Amino acid sequence: MPEAHQIDIHHVAKLARLALTDEEAKRYESQLNGILTYIDTLTRYDLDGVEPTAHAIPVYDVLRADVPRPGLTQDQALSNAPKRHADQIQIPKVIE
Amino acid sequence: MLASSTIAALRKGITAGDITPRDIVLDVAKSIETRNAEIGAYLSWDVDAALAEADHADITKPLGGIPIAIKDNMNVTGQPCTCGSRILSENYTAPYDAGAIQRLRASGAIPFGRLNMDEFAMGSSTENSALGVTRNPRDLTRVPGGSSGGSAAAVAGDLAIAALGSDTGGSIRQPAALCGCVGIKPTYGRVSRYGLVAFASSLDQIGPVTKTVEDAALLLNHLCGHDAHDSTSLNVEVPDFTASIGRDIKGLRIGLPKEYYIDGIHAGVSASVQAAIRQLESLGAIIEEISLPHTELGVATYYVLAPAEASANLARFDGVRYGHRSSSAGDLMEQYTKSRSEGFGPEVKRRILLGTYMLSSGYYDAYYIRAQKARTLIRNDFTEAFKKVDVILSPTSPTPAHKLGELKDNPLAAYLEDVFTIPVNLAGLPGISLPCGTVEVEGSALPVGLQIIGKALDEATVLRVAHAYEQSR
Numbered sequence A: 001m002p003e004a005h006q007i008d009i010h011h012v013a014k015l016a017r018l019a020l021t022d023e024e025a026k027r028y029e030s031q032l033n034g035i036l037t038y039i040d041t042l043t044r045y046d047l048d049g050v051e052p053t054a055h056a057i058p059v060y061d062v063l064r065a066d067v068p069r070p071g072l073t074q075d076q077a078l079s080n081a082p083k084r085h086a087d088q089i090q091i092p093k094v095i096e
Numbered sequence B: 001m002l003a004s005s006t007i008a009a010l011r012k013g014i015t016a017g018d019i020t021p022r023d024i025v026l027d028v029a030k031s032i033e034t035r036n037a038e039i040g041a042y043l044s045w046d047v048d049a050a051l052a053e054a055d056h057a058d059i060t061k062p063l064g065g066i067p068i069a070i071k072d073n074m075n076v077t078g079q080p081c082t083c084g085s086r087i088l089s090e091n092y093t094a095p096y097d098a099g100a101i102q103r104l105r106a107s108g109a110i111p112f113g114r115l116n117m118d119e120f121a122m123g124s125s126t127e128n129s130a131l132g133v134t135r136n137p138r139d140l141t142r143v144p145g146g147s148s149g150g151s152a153a154a155v156a157g158d159l160a161i162a163a164l165g166s167d168t169g170g171s172i173r174q175p176a177a178l179c180g181c182v183g184i185k186p187t188y189g190r191v192s193r194y195g196l197v198a199f200a201s202s203l204d205q206i207g208p209v210t211k212t213v214e215d216a217a218l219l220l221n222h223l224c225g226h227d228a229h230d231s232t233s234l235n236v237e238v239p240d241f242t243a244s245i246g247r248d249i250k251g252l253r254i255g256l257p258k259e260y261y262i263d264g265i266h267a268g269v270s271a272s273v274q275a276a277i278r279q280l281e282s283l284g285a286i287i288e289e290i291s292l293p294h295t296e297l298g299v300a301t302y303y304v305l306a307p308a309e310a311s312a313n314l315a316r317f318d319g320v321r322y323g324h325r326s327s328s329a330g331d332l333m334e335q336y337t338k339s340r341s342e343g344f345g346p347e348v349k350r351r352i353l354l355g356t357y358m359l360s361s362g363y364y365d366a367y368y369i370r371a372q373k374a375r376t377l378i379r380n381d382f383t384e385a386f387k388k389v390d391v392i393l394s395p396t397s398p399t400p401a402h403k404l405g406e407l408k409d410n411p412l413a414a415y416l417e418d419v420f421t422i423p424v425n426l427a428g429l430p431g432i433s434l435p436c437g438t439v440e441v442e443g444s445a446l447p448v449g450l451q452i453i454g455k456a457l458d459e460a461t462v463l464r465v466a467h468a469y470e471q472s473r
Helices: A009-015 A022-044 A074-078 B007-016 B021-039 B047-055 B099-106 B149-156 B173-179 B213-221 B267-282 B295-316 B332-343 B346-359 B364-385 B411-416 B422-426 B459-472
Strands: B042-044 B067-071 B110-115 B163-167 B182-185 B205-210 B253-257 B286-290 B391-395 B431-441 B444-454
Touching: A009 A022, A009 B346, A022 B295, A022 B346, A022 B364, A022 B411, B007 B021, B007 B213, B021 B047, B021 B067, B021 B110, B042 B149, B047 B110, B067 B149, B099 B110, B110 B149, B149 B163, B149 B173, B149 B205, B163 B173, B163 B182, B173 B182, B173 B431, B173 B444, B182 B213, B182 B459, B205 B213, B213 B431, B213 B459, B253 B267, B267 B286, B267 B391, B267 B431, B267 B444, B267 B459, B295 B346, B295 B364, B295 B411, B295 B422, B346 B364, B364 B422, B391 B459, B431 B459, B444 B459
Parallel strands: B067 B110, B067 B163, B253 B286, B253 B391
Antiparallel strands: B042 B110, B163 B205, B182 B205, B182 B431, B391 B444, B431 B444
């Protein structure tokens, strides 16, 4: 982990699909650098050879019976779409 | 006033024919209409829908005819589900029931009312809600805690009989402590997460917020159980939790982690908790000092894992299938970016940015994997401790309720408030908070919460200790 944190807030915002104003970018950059410095607590412990825990109570290979069952109807599934055209969700044109 | 009553008492009244489900819904509605303007616990409530359900309630069922208020991040068919966010507040109506709601309905309960929360459950004060302020019913100038602040304020203020909350790092227990009611986070996997809008999937868990330990046990009986729609749901037997309460605690071993009893705890909180420890000792419990040596890693570990998981979970809010869509976007990329930027509030953006950074190329091992390793050490601490003791006792929160706005510009200070609740989520354990006295601050008597942590799947012992203490006060 780097010693002093210098997060590239514009790059991260782009990855996160967030548009930040200059004021927001400045504020988040400073706050996140502060939080990352706190998170450096984790580097004070030797974690080599420790197994990572993804879930506290792990369950493995969860399968369900592969049988048809009722689900949402097309109308229900589309009922919250911001823009709808016939039985489809409408979005801005992607391919010219 | 029926709204100030408990599930247990109201069920007796219904069974005896003294009251009807309609009476209860009307009384709760009256209480909301009278007091919600000042407390702000509810974002919405549909009296007509609840009355229609009350009139058809099957009162032979164990929770038959009891209205339960729902945190606004669980889907209930036909109702809003805003998550306290603008991104879902305009035009989202839930098309299905969450797993926990299906179970509530099967037990005869009526989901009634939608409770305010920190946006997407990110926060400890409910001040991060984009949709309104919730005030602590014990002192209206103070926060109710969070993220389930609406749930705790509604129950403590008698605007609800009982409520559901969700807990990712303390979000049921901490507001219950700050408002002076009971809140339990079950073992991870006990209650289905299907239909709970995901914040950090490996930590999120639904649980009851109630006025008494008995009500918590009653509600838990009908929330727990396997759900094929949630692959992390545990397929294990659910005991009758009410059977464990009322038993004495003679000889039961209670551990006090030496790392938890430190400077920085408010003196009044400390005094209340010490008095509770003596009380439990007088009931026959054996008090022992224990060690959870990696406690210091808890908050840092959480603030890697939770934002990382959140940044992935909240990627679904892109303005395409549901939620806010920007009206000024040209192309698809701009639609994603503008919809998200207009829809999410500052704390949600902060955590998405943090999580995105830590999962980005070159940083994944340094942060995410490292935090998962730290999580193993924290979990092992509890495993070792529970070889010596039956439950672990601590304050729920190091401080009583803050004034509204007090921690607004200091996110890190706010994060550190969760120091006693976060490790419980990281280890997946059950934990309850119940009232253990009050502390005088500037003329207000502010509630203090006592946290009891149990072994995985041992909610029964947690409830037994909590009930013994509650009844002895």
